[in-house]
Amino acid sequence: MLREAWHRRQADAVSWRQQKTDCFRVFHGSSEGVPGLCLDRYGSLALLQVFRPLVLDLDWDVLERWCQENLGVAQLVVWQRRTGQSPQLLYPESAPEPVWVQEMGQTFKVEAHHRGQDPHLFLDLRCARRYLRHHCQKARVLNLFSYTCAAGIAAEAGGASQVMNVDFSQAALRRGEENAEANGCKRQHFCCEEVYPILWQLAGRPLPARARKRPQTRRVPARQYDLVFLDPPALAKGFFGSVDVKNDYQSLFKPCIELLAPGGRIVACNNLAGVSEEEFRSTLERCALKAGRPTERIRRLLPESDFPALDSDPPLKVLVCEFASAIRGGGGPPRGPAPKE
Numbered sequence: 500m501l502r503e504a505w506h507r508r509q510a511d512a513v514s515w516r517q518q519k520t521d522c523f524r525v526f527h528g529s530s531e532g533v534p535g536l537c538l539d540r541y542g543s544l545a546l547l548q549v550f551r552p553l554v555l556d557l558d559w560d561v562l563e564r565w566c567q568e569n570l571g572v573a574q575l576v577v578w579q580r581r582t583g584q585s586p587q588l589l590y591p592e593s594a595p596e597p598v599w600v601q602e603m604g605q606t607f608k609v610e611a612h613h614r615g616q617d618p619h620l621f622l623d624l625r626c627a628r629r630y631l632r633h634h635c636q637k638a639r640v641l642n643l644f645s646y647t648c649a650a651g652i653a654a655e656a657g658g659a660s661q662v663m664n665v666d667f668s669q670a671a672l673r674r675g676e677e678n679a680e681a682n683g684c685k686r687q688h689f690c691c692e693e694v695y696p697i698l699w700q701l702a703g704r705p706l707p708a709r710a711r712k713r714p715q716t717r718r719v720p721a722r723q724y725d726l727v728f729l730d731p732p733a734l735a736k737g738f739f740g741s742v743d744v745k746n747d748y749q750s751l752f753k754p755c756i757e758l759l760a761p762g763g764r765i766v767a768c769n770n771l772a773g774v775s776e777e778e779f780r781s782t783l784e785r786c787a788l789k790a791g792r793p794t795e796r797i798r799r800l801l802p803e804s805d806f807p808a809l810d811s812d813p814p815l816k817v818l819v820c821e822f823a824s825a826i827r828g829g830g831g832p833p834r835g836p837a838p839k840e
């Protein structure tokens with residue numbers, strides 16, 4: 500099955516090489532015959548992730564040789580990730596040092612040691628990064644839940660005039676800074692804080708009274724952005740409220756609408772399998788309508804061909820939202836130009 504999957508990707512492999520991309524999914528188990536198994540190439544590493552008890556008897560040395568011969572990698576790393584258990588490194592005994600990978604000519608540092616499901620670069624979001632590389636000319640970009648800032652860096656390659664990356668993880672932002680430096684970025688800014696208080700302030704709303712109990716909360720002036728990239732985790736708790744993309748995407752989306760400059764766009768992501776595209780789309784439409792700035796057009800970006808889907812609705816939903824220019828009350832976005840950095 501692995502051989503067949505790799506065979507199916509031969510034409511893509513040529514274009515990835517031409518596009519200076521050496522990180523991609525080699526085998527997407529859920530739709531290619533072995534649910535719970537994924538193999539990715541990250542530059543000189545092959546990363547196999549096992550999410551369920553294996554029905555196959557795999558010999559890691561044999562698999563590593565196959566990866567070396569076919570993918571041109573130096574090493575295989577195998578992680579077992581079973582629900583309710585802490586991740587376990589199955590092969591080799593200790594994970595190798597971080598490596599730099601290339602995507603569309605940009606470089607990102609990835610780490611096979613990393614205990615999360617991605618080694619600091621989500622491959623399925625390449626579709627969104629490609630979009631940003633083509634739609635950010637002179638745009639002021641707000642990258643929310645920025646993680647290692649790959650989307651922000653793609654936006655700068657697309658001509659963004661400034662990018663604000665917001666994430667509450669200092670470690671993720673540090674990696675983002677390293678990535679930005681490696682790509683010669685000059686227009687990236689980093690804000691280590693929860694997304695809610697930053698969003699509210701940018702949208703010109705006051706901070707809630709409870710902010711007094713947290714004097715270290717970052718203060719930022721209200722300002723507008725031309726493009727917001729919004730990619731929250733499914734569920735996360737914070738001092739200022741929970742992120743819950745199933746039941747309350749609106750709490751994030753509404754202030755994004757409020758701070759959007761005329762003609763601006765929001766690229767909204769939702770990676771929860773339990774929410775269909777239709778459901779997500781109508782949540783966004785209803786929220787925009789209530790905020791007084793109805794959507795004019797919503798189009799979906801599908802994960803690229805290395806993430807084949809069983810049906811037309813893969814779990815990752817990336818919706819590009821454009822809004823009617825007329826603001827019909829309700830939203831109350833701050834007016835005037837964005838203050839200078």
Ligand SMILES: C[S@@+](CC[C@H](N)C(=O)[O-])C[C@H]1O[C@@H](n2cnc3c(N)ncnc32)[C@H](O)[C@@H]1O
Nearest residue numbers: 644645646650666667668693694730732735737
């Ligand atoms: C799904 S990852 C985002 C991936 C990212 N957009 C990318 O392009 O690779 C989720 C990120 O949200 C951050 N996060 C979770 N809850 C947060 C919150 N309330 N405020 C700020 N960051 C948060 C985590 O630290 C993590 O980096």
